Amino acid sequence: MLLENPNSSLMETPSLEEDAVHTSPSDSGESAPIIDIEGVDFHYGKSKALSDITLAIPEKQVTAFIGPSGCGKSTLLRCLNRMNDLIEGAQISKGVIRILGTDIYDPTVDPIELRKHVGMVFQKSNPFPKTIYDNVAYGLRVGGLTDKHGLDEIVERSLRSAALWDETKDRLKDNAMGLSGGQQQRLCIARAIAVQPKIILMDEPCSALDPIATMRIEKLISELKSDYTIVIVTHNMQQASRVSDRTALFYLGELVEEGTTEQIFQNPDKKETEDYISGRFG
Amino acid sequence: MNAPEPNPFTKKRDRIQILGLNRESMLKYFFGGNASLAIVVLSLICIFLAKEALQFFPSHHRGLQLYRLSGQEFVDYLEDESRQHKKAAGYLARAYYGEINASSKREQGLLVAYEELSERLERETSKEALLFNTTFENLLDLQFEIEDSESEEDGAESFDIEAAKAEVTALTTRLEERRRTLRERKTDALKDPGMRELDSPISLSETEFQNIAEAIITTDPDAEDDAPHIQELNRTIDDKKAAAEAEYQDLFTQLEAFRAAGRPLDELIGPLRDHARTTKERAVAAETLRKGKEALLAGAENARDPERRAEFLADAEAIELEEVPYDELNQIFYDNIDAHHAVTSQMMRDLEQLGSQVVASGQTTIAQTNLSRFREELPELLTMLGETNDKLKAWRHDTPFPFLPSVLAFFTGKDWVTNSSWHDFYGFLPLFTGSILISLIALIVTVPFSVGAAIYVNQIAGWREQNLIKPVVEFIQAIPSIVLGFFGIAVLGTTLREVSQLEWLAWVPGFPMQERLNVLNAGLLLAFMAIPTVFTLAEDALNNVPRSFTEGSLALGATKVQTILRIVVPGALSGIIAAILLGFGRIIGETMVVLLVAGGSISLPDFSEGIGVITQPVHTMTGIIAQETGEVDQGSIHYRALFLLGMVLFSISLLINYSAQKIVFKYQLAR
């Protein structure tokens, strides 16, 4: 109803291989990074929040951003789906962020389209004050999908993927505000994956949850990584070591060190990393 | 043993204590007392409005009782018939004159244009004309004096005829000079292209305009006759009218006959009407006397001074109360029922016959519409004539007027007539309709603008724009309503009427509007006035939608507008509805704008034009209170009627507030 051509909706997901083929030639032995951050500086008005970040995030892996509060990890995350556009005066002053080989700050890029490919889960669960069903279907509807059966199918699949189907299948028409905190957060994950993004950004998704709900979300994350590239911001190092494949440590707006989680936690290159991991500061 | 060491935390006794209260608690009660003043004031408002308002109903009931007792009700039945007859006759007359005037439409249009143009020129050249007139009058005076002195031989001593004659010559020259200036000034003024835009129903050709202009320029203020061209026009009109009159001779005869048929009824009503009025005046006078006597007796009871008491008693004794002999006085009405029956039966026969004679359709549209209206009214008139006699037979002056219908008579009354010599009617409907009409217009206009602006400022505008718009809205809130009302009179009314006269807007219902001051004008101003209220509250409501909802929606790839329409507005909906309701409360309670701009016509607006009703003048509940309260006596029925209106307004405002609070409260629970 909103689109002139419903076929062009997000339903036909272009296969990743195709994009990879014609956008980023791989020169190393590894698969090409899905997100490629090159020398990014970021400002909030006059104050600099990120300086010279260069980082490649590989596909279908969980990458954790860790660091003390105010170190810029959430800022970087929000750059990846251009949520920072909403903040007046916030801008990338230098460097390039490429996703699927495309510079996402290029003028031809529509942030709306970008966000359909790069989903996000927020620190505090934020389901809309609508029914569970409508929450999951929201992204599809604003994308122009109106077909009832199609919606039903995707809602069910998304809720199943988010391990929420069994708990909610009988109460899809209930207000989402009635769910528990952990359920709400999983609903938000289901909502994010319903539009079938390639990347899911998670901004401290468990910080407001109790340990049991946290455990379920972490389990869910490791299940989802076979289908999605996940970037997770956390200040909980145990969580980073439990769920992530790769870890990047930020401090005062700079990237201190980046590598596989195993390497960062057991054999860090830098002194600061070791200090932070062992809890000497932060 | 020593007394135990006092506990360091023992309560210290305050030095000042009154009624067992120390300073702290006294202060508390003082503040609390002030706060409860809000409740006290609200209750006082209720009490004082209700005290007067509720006394209205008994007074009103007594008034209606007297209306019946004095036979006024009886006479008004007859008046209704007469009015209906005149209405039908009016349509017939309009049809006839429509036909007659159509024959010389063009010439009349020219005449209208001529009059309008000369009026405008008069305004333009008022100064020159005044100078001319002064000289002219001076000249006349002088000539008159000369004539005087010439006829009276002996009075000539003090009057120098030669000098006067010389002055006459001088004045004549000056007059000619001024005549020239005046004409030049007129010619100049006519060159202004604005002079060609006339309200006249026809558009003038160049020659026609020139002819008229010529006629105006040559017609000086001292001219005794119209310019030849205008005389010619008038003659043509007369000729054409005479021809048309000959053509429509039949219709004219029918019209005359129709009018004549109603005359006996009117003749019957006249004396009855006077009689009823006299009866009423007598009753009122008797009532006043009775009250005076009561007051004197009460005064005598209260007076401490025995001398004064005696005085009071004597005065009271002197007043002779009169019992109004209603039975006797009303006999005349019962006696006339048969006469009425005879009159109306004759009328029915005549009218039926006439109705069948009248031509079915006219030549011009005016005649056609009026004839068809006539055909609608005629059967109604006939039924009315047939039924009234039974009504009269059933009527008894001494049937008591039931109380409940007298209450209903207020709420369903279509007339608000006060200070009349006949009977005061207190009908709520015209005022209520006026208020509601204006409020609806205002609401329809204000909601899209203020809610739209609230959404824009809250969701789309940058901080620079916000810093511009919000103070402006605060300024709008600070504009006193009397200033807006003045603006409505001085500017908006004229502008609206000019706009409504644009030809390409003729399709809008009610355009072109007759009155400058009307529902639309008042509605627009009130809409402007309500903007700050609705805007501020709606913006607050939008602001209360958590930012996380917006972010969540945007992160799912929704556009800004999609987010606004699907998440933000639904989230703030109850707040927005409450804002609109409170805006409505503000609009319906507003006084000065409607008093100045609504037009002040206390009659039920004519809904037959559909939406066109919005260009009619009305009066409102608030307006009538403001207009009449200052002029009525405390405690009179009129005063109480106004308090009753105030009571209704007060209840409406409480109801609106209550619903707004309910809506917001429900919404808060849901969140």
Added chain:
Amino acid sequence: MAVPEHPFATKATALHKQESAIRVFLRAATYFILCCAAFIFLDIFLKGAPVVFQANFPFVNFDFLTKSPETLVVYQDGEGEIQQQSANQFEAMREAHPDGQYDIIGSYSYSAGGVLGPLIGTAFLVMICMTVALSIGVASAIFLSEYSRGGRTIRGIRLAILNLAGVPSIVFGLFGLGFFCYAVPNIVAEPAGRSLFHFQLPFSNSYLSLEGWDACMLAGGCTLALMILPVIITACEESLRAVPMGFREGSLALGATKWQTIRKAVLPYAFPGILTASILGITRVAGETAPIMFTAAVAHKDKLPWQDLESSGLGRLFEFFFQKVQALPYHIYTVAAKIPQSDYNKPMQYGSVFIFMMLVFAFASFSILLRIQFRKKLKW
């Protein structure tokens, strides 16, 4: 449809059209409001400023500011020129030159002179109103914000305040007439017929009678005060609540009593908020016509309120407060709607409206500026 060169290219053009259409609509609605406001201001400014200001020295038409409304006489002098004079000047001139020729063309009430009387009257009404409203309002707000702990009474009070805020001003006018003018206690020599209850005061000839004060300055001011009360209470309470809890706790922890805390640690910091709110309240009160129409205002008055008082001592004060006054909004109502309209009363109309608007806006801007200033200064 062209193949997008990257997956994030704009796809939904129809959506974008709808999007921008809605944005344009919302923006148009907003700016239309601003345009209307600008149009009204400009109209009043352009037509009103020439009345109050003039091109040559001293640039301000002081007559308009220092005289009270008078009747305007339009006449034709000996040379046939049309002249305008206020009635007083005209009489003076006619006395000075009795042989001159004056043909009076017309006289227009309230169209000459200036607006001093109405200005002064409004100033007094506002002063009475704000004195009453602020003393009650601040006390109520202190109770609601500092002492109340919820419960039915408090809910009742809040409900009453909310509802009072929605009552139309004309209803306040009626109430003021029925209550202040016809029912409140007054000390009189002889009770009037309408008196609800009266008794003779001991040791005097006067009666205490519930017969009201009749239409007068005091009745009007009190009516306005009741009308503005909810606004003042709400604003004061907000300012009090904006003072951080920590200030109170800090003060109480040092052993101060509740009242000391309020006086020393709360009120001083709430003061700016209360001040701005009251200035904004002044603009609203000054503009109200309906409540004072029957309770205080009078169209014609030769003397300023303090001139020609007959009594002495305390009676003088009573006489002062118990007189009717002219008021600017009522004056505008008179010249705009109650007298026959002609071109000769336009200057008076626009001049009064202009002065009135300037005053209201001066107060409103002052309050907005104060608020901005205080916000910058006080940060907690």
